[in-house]
Amino acid sequence: MAQTPKQRKANEKFAKHEAAKRGKPETTVSKKSQKQKSPVSIGWVVLLAFVVCGGLAFELLKILPEIWSTITSFF
Structure with a gap:
């Protein structure tokens, strides 16, 4: 079944609205190089190392x- 001009216009409007809700497509978003953060802070790592090694x-x-x-008893 072919779309009528009225249905086509409504579909385009709906698609445009849904795209705006989702945001920009991934291809148009510029990715900035972000430094990966560790899930554990350095303070907790130091505390854990102190507990284990201490x-x-x-x-x-x-x-x-x-x-x-x-040792001294052998000599």
């Missing part, structure tokens, strides 16, 4: 005198 350092400091006494 715990390891405290355990080594706790074990170090025992290791030292064992």
Whole structure:
């Protein structure tokens, strides 16, 4: 079934309205180079590293005198 001029005009008006609601097509939008942001801030990464590595350092400091006494007892 062919469109009548009235239907064609209504379809064009509707398509224009829908396109305006969606915004510009992706091809006409200029993409700016944006720096990718990390989902985790640097402060949280530092805190996590301190918790993990700090715990390891405290355990080594706790074990170090025992290791030292064992080494010196051999000599």
